[in-house]
Amino acid sequence: MLFQIILFYLFAAVLIGAALGVVFSRNPVHSIMYLVLAFFQSAMLWLLAEAEFLAIVLVLVYVGAVMVLFLFVVMMLDVNVESISRQLTRYAPLATGIAFIMALALIQLIWLRSGTEDPSLGAFQPNPADYDNTKALGAVLYTEHVYAFEIAAVILLLAIVAAITLTMRRRPGLKVQDISKQVAVRAKDRVRVVKMDAEPKEKMGAEPKEKMGTEPMEKMGVAPREKMGAESKE
Amino acid sequence: MDITSFVAAAPEMTLLGAICVVLLADLFVDDDKRFITFGLALASLAVTLWALAATAPEGRIVIFDGSYVSDPLSQVLKIAATGFVALSFIYSRDFLAANGLHKGEFYLLGLFGLLGMLIMISSNSLLTMYLGLETLALAQYALVAIDRNNVTSAESAMKYFILGAIASGGLLYGISWVYGVTGSLEFDEITAAITADPSLNSLPLWFGLAFLIVGIGFKFGAVPFHMWLPDVYQGARSPVTLYIASAPKLAALALTLRILVDGLGVLHDTWADMVMVIAVLSILIGNIIAIVQTNIKRMLGYSTIGHVGFILLAVFCGTAEGYAAALFYTLTYVVAAAGAFGMVILLSRRGYEAENLADFKGLNARSPWFAMIMMFLMLSLAGIPPFIGFFGKLNAISAVLDVGYTELAVLMVIVSVIGAYYYLRVIWYMYFEDAEDKAVLQSSADARVVMSLNGIAVLALGIAPGWLWALCQQVLG
Structure with a gap:
């Protein structure tokens, strides 16, 4: 258990460092790399909580697909880092204030919930050895949350229709x-051979050239x- | 769970099936035969209405592990929403055909939006509510931008999309806070958790509640989250404006009633003040800024903000009578607003949108019948008896008086009088000014018939409002 606690704090510390790196690095490509690191660390935390399916999906979908897309976009758009960092410092007091309030509220929420009797929110209990996170997730996804799951599918269909409506041009x-x-x-089909009578040399070139052309x-x-x-x- | 209980969700399932049929059928329809898609879309709505009527449950039924609820309120709102979408399709067809926009996608996106509204109206958990909201919003963003080559449409779609995404994010943030505090997404369980442990009713929950109200305010278009509304109403092509201005208001009301009453009704003391502030700002700013508008779509946009203020003030009361008044107001407002935007479409023609107030000058000389219909609609929106809008305002004001806020009721009367000015100005233009535009109205017979019925309905409902008011009270009793 102690080893796990040490791992948790290690991953959490790297996660926070990576998150700060996303915000403070001058180069947007570095920011994205820090974000990749942050996603990896979150995946590690999920693994510690025995949510291995979520951890792998986070790596595959976010790191594998979304972040690569981000990287492409950042490299394609010529992002002006100078002006962005200037804006960052201009709004820094406001942003710090908002972040402070949000952190304060979050701490109060955790404090509020830690007092309740709800066992699901108590100390972390390891699952039995035959526990399968993927199976458990699949079971609730197709039973308890089937309605929401189907609506999500409808939203994807709608997104396809909307995207084609807006971009397809003829x-x-x-x-x-x-x-x-x-x-x-x-x-x-390509070459049409036109039969022509032989003509005296001085009249060559007077014939309209189009006849010699292709289809x-x-x-x-x-x-x-x-x-x-x-x-x-x- | 018994599989037969899924029957309660038949309207949504039927509509989704019908959407798939329209989606596939539209592929095989040529541009000049697009009326087939139009017919299919109307048939889908008819089938949905049939499913609604055929599967109406007795009382309240909760299925899908608490994510779906079917109750009298959902029945009324769903029937009304389906009807208003049908109305907007009928009004829109001529305009779309004349302006090269008659694509199957318009109807498809409209039907998808309706599906989102039905999901919202029937949601019993914050998750379903959010998903329904996103379905509706996504369809609306695409609809606003449907005329891609029009710069104004594209600009307003962009504004709508960005502001809508921020509002959705705010709503989702609020949802996550409520979930964090109460440990549930279902409205019944949220109420039960707060009742069981009153210590939960503290700052973190109010923090989440504030974000939920931001989301509601945005979707309704209440001040100070109203910035998108006039721009989108003006920038979108008239059929899209009609669509956005009609049925989605019912979904917004469902959003408000489900979250604030079903879910967080025990927090009424906390949210009442927040709702009152945005409602009072809405009736003031909406009605006053509408006076200086010259574009009728923009004017009706600001008037919408004013009407939304009235609806929210009725919700603010927190009494059954107040909720019934909010439902009554929304239903009757949407009838008149749909007619008013329908009239804008009716006066438009190929390459020309009758979107300026000046376009209504001398309408009486061009078409006395439709000038009269427009007069009915404007008088109803202004809240002048015997039209139905008067009873909506009356019920809302009396609900506010009943909870003892006399100053608020007086303010509501004053802004109604201010608001009457810009509605009466339209009537003045129609009857007492000379026409600048003398073209003959070019709309098909079905749109004319439905428009006439719409105008007559505003009068007929106003003469006999009792049954509708009784229905609203019964539904929310």
């Missing part, structure tokens, strides 16, 4: 490749974009 006249058409094309682009497998429907995402 621009007329835009040229895009149609690979299947290009593969299926035959030589006679319109459409037959070559280059289709206007509006015909391609679902492929024309932004």
